Amino acid sequence: MKNNCFTKIIYSAFILLVFIPLGTAFAEEGIRTPVSSQEKSQFPYNITYAWNINKEGSSKMRCTGTIIKDNWLLSAAHCVAREDGSYGSWNTAESETNGSTHNFLMKMYKKNVFVKTPFKPMPGYAGYNDLRHDVSVTKIVEPTTINTKTPTLVIYKDLNRLIGKTVTTTGYSRYYRGDFTKTSGKITAVESDGTLTVSMPAAQENSGSAVYLDGEIIGVLTATGPGSEGMIMADTTTVTPFTLDIKSKLFDPNGISSVVK
Secondary structure, three states, X not given: OOOOOOOOOOOOOOOOOOOOOOOOOOOOOXXXXXXXXXXXXXXXXXXXXXXXXXXXXXXXXXXXXXXXXXXXXEEOHHHOOOOOOOOOXXXXXXXXXXXXXXXXXXXXXXXOOOOOOOEEEOOXXXXXXXXXXXXXXXXXXXXXXXXXXXXXXXXXXXXXXXXXXXXXXXXXXXXXXXXXXXXXXXXXXXXXXXXXXXXXXXXXXXXXXXXXXXXXXXXXXXXXXXXXXXXXXXOOEEEEEOOHHHHHHXXXXXXXXXXXX
C-alpha cells in the first residue's frame, strides 16, 4: 500500500509496537522490547489491546486497538474492512485478555437488526492500497462502561513539522518475543499520499497500533515502510496520520474529540 502497491499487504505486515509513557523507561530507538508486567498497568499500555475481528464473508484478522473516549476503540480501517474497502455489517470482534491488567473481555458486534453497526471505517476508505484513509473507530458494546484515562487525538495541519520527531508506539504481535511490545523511532518522510514513514520496527498483526508524540496520539500504524514488501518483520513503518478530513468525517460525527495544531 503506500504509493507502492498491493504488495505492501497491509494485513500481512502491519506494524506494531511501542509507546512510552511518562515515568516509564523508553525503548531504545529502533529496538522492540517487551512491555513489562509493571508497565501493563500504566498508561498507555493499559488501554492497548489485541483484538480479533471476524469479517463477514472474509477471514479473521488480529490487530491492535486503543481505548479512546466513551468506549471507542481506535484502530486501522483495514482491520474491519475487506481488501477492496467494502464492509460487512455483521462483523463481530472480541478483545484478548492478558492477565491481571487486561482482564476484561470487550465485545463489538451488531446486537440485532435495529442496532447500527459499531464498526466505523473512515468514510471513503477504498481498500488496502488506501493508506491515507486507513483509520477506524469501533464502539465497544460490552462492557457498556470503561473507566480509564484516555489520550488526546491530535491533527497536525502541516505534516512536514513532524519530520525528525521521535514517536513511540505499543502493540501486539505473535512475531515478537513477549507478544506485547514497544518501540520508538524518528519520522523520516511525508510520502506523496500523505502517510508518514518512521524508522521503527514493524511486524504482522500490529496494524492499528496508536502512534504517540509527546503523549498524544497523532495516527495509527498501517503497513511496513518502503522497500519492505512481503516481509514479516521490517525496519520501517508506515503511519497514517490524523487529518482534518478524518476529523470531519470520522471523529466529529461519532463524538470523538480531537485537537488541531
